[in-house]
Amino acid sequence: MDFRLSEEQEALRESVRDFAREVVAPAIAEHYEQHTFPYEIVRQMGKMGLFGLPFPEEHGGMGGDYFALCLALEELARVDSSVAITLEAAISLGAMPIYRFGSDEQKARWLPKLLSGEALAGFGLTEPGTGSDAGGTQTRAVLDGDEWVINGSKAFITNSGTDITALVTVTAVTGTKPDGSKELSTIIVPSGTPGFNVAPGYSKVGWTASDTHELTFDDCRVPAENLLGERGRGFAQFLRILDEGRIAIAALAVGLAQGCVDESIRYAKEREAFGQPIGAYQAIQFKIADMEMKAHTARLAYYDAAARMLAGEPFKRQAAIAKLHASTIAVDNAREATQIHGGYGFMNEYPVARFWRDSKILEIGEGTSEVQRMVIARDLGM
Numbered sequence: 001m002d003f004r005l006s007e008e009q010e011a012l013r014e015s016v017r018d019f020a021r022e023v024v025a026p027a028i029a030e031h032y033e034q035h036t037f038p039y040e041i042v043r044q045m046g047k048m049g050l051f052g053l054p055f056p057e058e059h060g061g062m063g064g065d066y067f068a069l070c071l072a073l074e075e076l077a078r079v080d081s082s083v084a085i086t087l088e089a090a091i092s093l094g095a096m097p098i099y100r101f102g103s104d105e106q107k108a109r110w111l112p113k114l115l116s117g118e119a120l121a122g123f124g125l126t127e128p129g130t131g132s133d134a135g136g137t138q139t140r141a142v143l144d145g146d147e148w149v150i151n152g153s154k155a156f157i158t159n160s161g162t163d164i165t166a167l168v169t170v171t172a173v174t175g176t177k178p179d180g181s182k183e184l185s186t187i188i189v190p191s192g193t194p195g196f197n198v199a200p201g202y203s204k205v206g207w208t209a210s211d212t213h214e215l216t217f218d219d220c221r222v223p224a225e226n227l228l229g230e231r232g233r234g235f236a237q238f239l240r241i242l243d244e245g246r247i248a249i250a251a252l253a254v255g256l257a258q259g260c261v262d263e264s265i266r267y268a269k270e271r272e273a274f275g276q277p278i279g280a281y282q283a284i285q286f287k288i289a290d291m292e293m294k295a296h297t298a299r300l301a302y303y304d305a306a307a308r309m310l311a312g313e314p315f316k317r318q319a320a321i322a323k324l325h326a327s328t329i330a331v332d333n334a335r336e337a338t339q340i341h342g343g344y345g346f347m348n349e350y351p352v353a354r355f356w357r358d359s360k361i362l363e364i365g366e367g368t369s370e371v372q373r374m375v376i377a378r379d380l381g382m
């Protein structure tokens, strides 16, 4: 077993680290404060090929794998999570469903622009009345001739309302199965389709430079061929997408946790109290040692889940463990990093304040911590 990175993986990590420090760090605080979407940063990420990382070259991708995406997310989140979640959602929730389940025509139409970062896509699963219990979906799509007519609403959908959003894939009830349960299917809704309405962005606690909206569908008509994959496979499709996505969110959480270590070391060496740098006190050193331990073990957990996934082995439990552990320790590290910064840690101008505000959502998005425990327990036969 070897967890060391290859030369190519190290090179990717280095280039994303440099980009995060040189391009993201100087610009992001203002976007965060103003709640504006960082189009210029996203454009540059597109030029670097980040949006195409885990996709084959034939579709315009970079020919890498899902682990490469995780490495990039970790390095971005080490500096800023709004940018990292924009990339994570664009790939794992936006382009991946089309790549995994789309027809040749759908792939040819959408993937080149999504993989170049020229356009973004969202994934509309959560609804105002139901999140964890995704089987409770109320949005309906009815086939009328050669069109789907969609009615309903979706909540908290990332990347759904930017100037470059091209589409949202929406889960909807399309009928009733023979056993009486809901038939769920996934349908592509291009931006600008009449009846597809995007509400103004939410006012969020964290991830404030990322794009999140409530969406409503009022007799929204799209061609029948916009069905993604087979009718009735919606449930299986989003479970697969979420299992993978959890590894990516774990990587993002590890990045945030590691960023907390970076900032804490820097500050502890500079800040003096009682005649010496606070980093000279063992109480502070132990906090930082614990933070490093947590980031390291959470990293190993997501490496393991990614390795299993790429080997084609079952990875559901390991992805849930990685996401649960990484999000928990990200919150721990953000709390401790803020503590080490004292009053300055409560000031928005310090990166740790952003880390603190950005950490909590990691225990909620793409499956709450309770849902991860349910997944793990079920996989253990309970």
Ligand SMILES: Cc1cc2nc3c(=O)[nH]c(=O)nc-3n(C[C@H](O)[C@H](O)[C@H](O)COP(=O)(O)OP(=O)(O)OC[C@H]3O[C@@H](n4cnc5c(N)ncnc54)[C@H](O)[C@@H]3O)c2cc1C
Pocket: 089, 093, 122, 123, 124, 125, 126, 129, 130, 131, 132, 133, 155, 156, 157, 158, 159, 204, 207, 212, 361, 364, 365, 366, 367, 368, 369, 370, 371
């Ligand atoms: C910034 C942001 C971005 C997001 N982006 C997207 C996106 O792009 N696409 C998308 O589809 N969704 C997105 N979401 C939605 C997110 O995935 C959901 O918020 C999350 O899955 C939880 O659903 P909920 O908010 O409805 O909470 P609920 O499901 O209502 O849960 C409320 C609480 O009850 C707990 N709970 C629920 N059921 C059980 C149970 N059986 N046992 C024990 N506890 C339980 C939950 O763990 C939680 O603590 C986003 C959310 C946010 C905040």
